[in-house]
Amino acid sequence: MTVVINTRTLRKIPGYAFLSVSAILSLFPLFFMVVSATNTSQDVLNSRLLPGVHLLENFAKLVGSQDVGTAMWHSTVNATGTTVLALIFCSLAGYGFEVFHSRGKDRLMGFLLLAIMIPFAATMIPLFQMFADFGLINSSIAVIMPTIATPFLVLLFRQSARSFPHEILEAARIDGLGEVSIFVRIFLPTMRSTYAAAAVITFMAAWNSFLWPKVILISNAYQTMPMLISNLTAGYVTDYGMLMLAVLIASLPTMLIFLVLQRTFAEGITGAIK
C-alpha cells in the first residue's frame, strides 16, 4: 500500500458505516413526511423527494375538509389536563410512599406496581362501561381519568424522593412548616428535573394516545389529532400530500418537545429504573 492508513482508523470504518446507515434509515421516513407535505398527491406517488410549492394548497384542502383546529384543541386539552393532573397525583403519592414510608405503604406500593403488567386491552371494555354508566362518553374526563395515576410515574417520583434529605425535612418541621407546605415549598422546587421528565413523557404519551380515545370518543366532533389523521385514509382515494401534511401537523408538538428536551425525555423513560 502506498497510502499509509492508520489501522486504528481503518478498524473504525464498519462502526461509522453502521451508524450512518442507521441514522439515514431513522431519518428518512421523517424527511419523507416533511417533503411530501409540500407536494401534491401525484408527486408523492412519483417519489419526488424535493420540497415542492404545494404546502399552502395542501393546507387549504386539509382545513377545508377537516376540522383540524378543533382536533388540535381537543388534543391540547386532553394532553395538558392529563399531564397536570398526573404530576400532582403521582408526585404526591411518590412523596408519600417514600418520605412517610411504613411497612403497610411498602406493601401497597408493591401491589400497585403489578398494574404495570395489566395490558390495557384487559381493562378497556369495563372502563368503557363504567364511563358510559356515568354518561361520560365523548368527554375529556373519560379520556384523561385512566392515565392520571400510573404506577410508573408514582415509582419515578418515589425513586427521586429517595434523594431528598431527611435533615431538611426535620429542619423545616422544626421551623413550624406544615407537611403540605414542606411538599410545595421545599420538595417541589428541588425536584424540578424529575417533574420536567415526568411532564415530558406524560404529555407525549397523552398527545399520541390512540386506542382509548378511539374507544371513548364515539362522535367525530370530539376527535383528537391522531384520530383525525387516522380517518383520512378511510376514503377510496387518499390525497397523500394532504395526508402527510396532516401527519406532520399532528407530530409537530411532540417533535418540538423532543428536539428541545431530548435529554429530559430520555431521563423520564429510563428514570424509574435507577
Added chain:
Amino acid sequence: MGAGFPPAPSPLKKAEPLVSISTRLAATHPRTQKPRRMRMEQRRNLTGWVFLLPAAFLIALMNFWPMIQALVLSFKTGRGTRLNFAQPLWYNYQRLFQDDIFKLTVTNTLIYLVIQVPIMLILALILANLLNAKDLRFKTLWRTAIFLPCAVSLVSYSLVFRTMFATDGFVNDALMSMNLTHAQINWLGQPDTARMVIILGLLWRWTGYNMVFYLAAMQNIDYSTLEAAKIDGAGPVKTLLYVTVPQLKPIILLTAIMSTNGTIQLFDESWNLTNGGPAYSSMSMSHYLFELSFQKNPNFGYGAAISYAILIMVAILAAIQMKVGDRRD
C-alpha cells in the same frame, strides 16, 4: 460521560443522618416526651396515607377493578348491555379455541414478537455499544438521529409507512430504479409482506428507544472492566458479548419484558398501517378485540374473553423471561 444520558443528578447530596434536633429538644422534657412522639408519628403516618391515597385509589379504580370486571364479563354472553351468565360458564373461552380468526391474530402477534423483539434488542445493543465508545465523533448527532423516531406517534409513523409502501409508492419506485424488482410489489396486499412492513415499522420506531435504555445503563459500567478486556486482547465483539452484556443483564431483561408486553398489545400499527389486511392476515389481537367489542355487533362478553387471553399471554411470557433471566446468574 459524554456518550449517553448520565443518570439524573440527585439534586441534593445525601449525608449521614444526623440526630434530629427535635429528638434532642424532646429529650429535655422527659415527662412530655413519650405521648407527644407517639402522636407525632401517628400523625405523620396518617399524613403519608393522605398523600398517596388519591393516586392509589385511582390506580385501583382504573386498573384492578376493571380487570376483575372483565373476568366476570368474560363469563357472560349477550348483545349490547343485555348480558347474562353463559351456559356453560366457560362458553366464551370454548369459543376462542374454535375461532379461526382469533387463532390467526394470535399467530400474527406471535410472529411479530418472535421476529421483531430479538432483532430490535440486538440492534439496540450494537448501536448503544458503538455510541458508548469514548473516541466516537458526532455522538450527539448519531444519538439524536436514531432516537428521533420516538418523537412521532404510532399513528403518524404508521401512516408514513403506509404511504411509502403503497403499491405505486416510494419503496417500489426505489427498488425498481435500482433494478432490484421488475414489477410493483403489493406490500400491504399480501399476508407475508404486510406482516413484514409492520415488523419493519416496529423496528424503526422502537430500536432507538431501547438503545437509550442500554446507553443509560452503560454509564454505570465501570470503564476499567472494558479497558481490562482490551488489554487482555479481547476485540470489540468479545468485549461486548462477555463484558458489557453480562453487566447489562437486568436492563436487557427489562427491555425484553417491555417490548414483549408492547408487541402483544399492538393496535395502532395494525389499524393504521395495514388495517389488519389483507383479510385478517396481519391483524393483531387487540385489533380483533376492538373490532369485536366496538364495531358491528358489539359482543362484550366474548371481547372480555379475548382480553383475558391477552392478559394471560403477557403474564406467562413475562414469567418465562424472568425465569430465563434469573437462571443465567
